[in-house]
Amino acid sequence: MRWEEMSKRQQGLVLALMSAEAALTITAVVDLAFGPKETVRGRRGLWWLGIFVQPVGPIVYLLWGRRRPRNRAKQPRKSRRTGPVEKGADRPRPQALLL
Numbered sequence: 001m002r003w004e005e006m007s008k009r010q011q012g013l014v015l016a017l018m019s020a021e022a023a024l025t026i027t028a029v030v031d032l033a034f035g036p037k038e039t040v041r042g043r044r045g046l047w048w049l050g051i052f053v054q055p056v057g058p059i060v061y062l063l064w065g066r067r068r069p070r071n072r073a074k075q076p077r078k079s080r081r082t083g084p085v086e087k088g089a090d091r092p093r094p095q096a097l098l099l
Helices: 008-034 044-051 056-065
Strands: none
Touching: 008 044, 008 056, 044 056
């Protein structure tokens, strides 16, 4: 079917799907190119080939090709200067009012 023969609704759907596919591919390429080597499951060269198998390649990489970071919520937050910070300690304390 030619572009001119499609209804406006069909053209909009095609454009939306193309945008989603491009966004997923770009996300996967950036993650694979600039992410740490330890976060990729398997061989990077095979993932490079797999990413460009449209439309499932980027989705498969983003779901199964990356190692997920461990739960960081359980680790205490560290201050840049002193080490671990207690809950609420990063807020400034109110000054006493002088009368």
